[in-house]
Amino acid sequence: MAQKAAKSLAARNASTLNRTHLIALVLHTIYLLLHFTFNRPRSLKPYFLLAGPTLLIEFYLERLGRPRYTDDGNLRTPGEDLGATGLTEYMWDVIYWTWGCMVSVCLFNDRVWWLWVVVPLYSVWLAYTTFTGMRSGFAGMGGGSEQAAGAAGGESKRQKKLEKRGGQKVQYR
Template sequence: MANASAKKTVVSNSAKIKRMDKMYLIVNGIYILFRFIVFYSSLSWKLVLGYLFTLTIESYIYIQLYRISQPKFDLQENLLSSGQDLSAPGLVSYMFDIIYVTWITHILSLFTNYAWWIYSAIPLYMIYTLGGKLIALLKYRNSNSNSAQPPTKSNRSEKMEKRKTKVKYAR
């Protein structure tokens, strides 16, 4: 069957997007219901700004995931592209992680305002990841600049060269 893998990717992406739709509505619905309606007396402008900030990030990433997962068809409804696989590692998985951290922060912040500190894990992880790559890049550059100079010989190799005698071949 032609494009079997692409068709599986379309089905998988569609299922993930449907689950994301449900969770997006559930988590944000619960937060709005309890924080803005039930516990209205404990609402502050900082909480509103925090929620709007995280909701904006979450919504932007969600829209990007939705766009890249959409299949493309030609005029005869033949599958041209299955869209990017949402179970692929890399940037897509980081985008899902940011959405999950946002949901955890929203739910836990209903119980304590200290839950907003969980969101600081995102930039800290970025610094950790990019910092490690930056250090590796600097080490690589330093090793290349050192290799441009002729290597110095160790004492042992100098002594071995002095002891070398020419091999004489007898006939």
């Protein structure tokens, strides 16, 4: 049963990578043809600066997710799951966003490359939300508001109720 899952993952990865390479080839060819055919006052600097990392990401995903076979045709490794969440998902987002920017630049002009600024801003937002989520997760491990307030001399609601009923007062050392 595990071999079946590995084979389906290998087939899915191979088709995803082939489709990705084909779309990238078509988009880059169209962009370069339009650049050299119409000879608009386009600079290739933004293209190389912004599409270059996408090509590096694409080749990294190729290396990561391409299934490997033995000499006799058996599946050796299916590759990593290209549909995984986390960093892999972020890399796909960067690829898709760059493709959208390339299509927009082909249709309009080079100023549309400024849309690519959204990618670093999105990265900063993800890092911030991850950090604040981790910080609130650590709050229950001793840095929480009730425990910290109790240790500093304040009392929690539970302690106040116990004292109101005549229970013993909690002493801190």
